[in-house]
Amino acid sequence: MPELPEVETVRRGIGPHVQGRRIARVVVREARLRRPIPADLAARFAGVLVTDIVRRGKYLLFETPAGWLILHLGMSGSLRLVGAAQPPGKHDHVDLELDDGRLLRFCDPRRFGLLLWTREPPVHHPLLAGLGPEPLDESFTGAYLYEKAQGRRLAVKSLIMDSRIVVGVGNIYASEALFRARIRPDRAAGSLGRRDCDRLVESIKIVLGEAIAAGGTTLRDFVDGQGRPGYFRMQLQVYGRGGEACPVCARPLDSARIGQRSSFFCRRCQK
DNA sequence: CCGGACGCCTGTCGGC
């Protein structure tokens, strides 16, 4: 579900309500996520202060004096602030009870998500150590992407979805950014010129920025920290629109599977 | 090293 804009939307939504509060109690109803929730997590974080919530790629990181919580929403996860009286649903696996009585509730039907903790700053954690630059950071440039693409026969769409190259670009925004950059998603990455890479990097930044401004994309079930959907879906140009008219040239949009993921593009506009 | 396939889970949707 959540790509970078959705995770950032959640962070912005819950941050002001959680930073500076203590976690009164942690309730784990289902520990079997992508990896098991550590058995000592609940005891370790009971009563501790949350000093900050930051995002790295699609990870949410809760800073506390007892260490960091590392949360990933996987494909179907959501994190919502709810009242203490809200009964948990079938897939509400974890509650972080706050000291104001509210609950930060982690729901994840497919259980591809993750909740871990680490004592060291999480940049050193094995899951985060190898991550590439943030797409909205100044260090993510056309020159950087061009260098990374050299000699690669991989489809450019797969390249920009590789978190070692750049974090946060998932299946929706990869198709959208490539359309905006007028580059076919199945082009071999190494065939891109410097100008292509400049346009692609710029397009990724614009698409992600606009998606954050719209509160993310809700296709079926994404909701922010307050349970609200995101509205970027209305601005999607190609994702999920195979067969519909290209918004630029009106030719029917193409769909294809690239790297086992559904992909959408216009073969006339994108080269 | 690289690229592709697979599996982890549950829910939903379309076709028959």
Added chain:
DNA sequence: TGCCGACAGGCGTCCG
């Protein structure tokens, strides 16, 4: 109406 396969916003691992 029911069944069954395909597919879904991610990502680590394995294999050739």
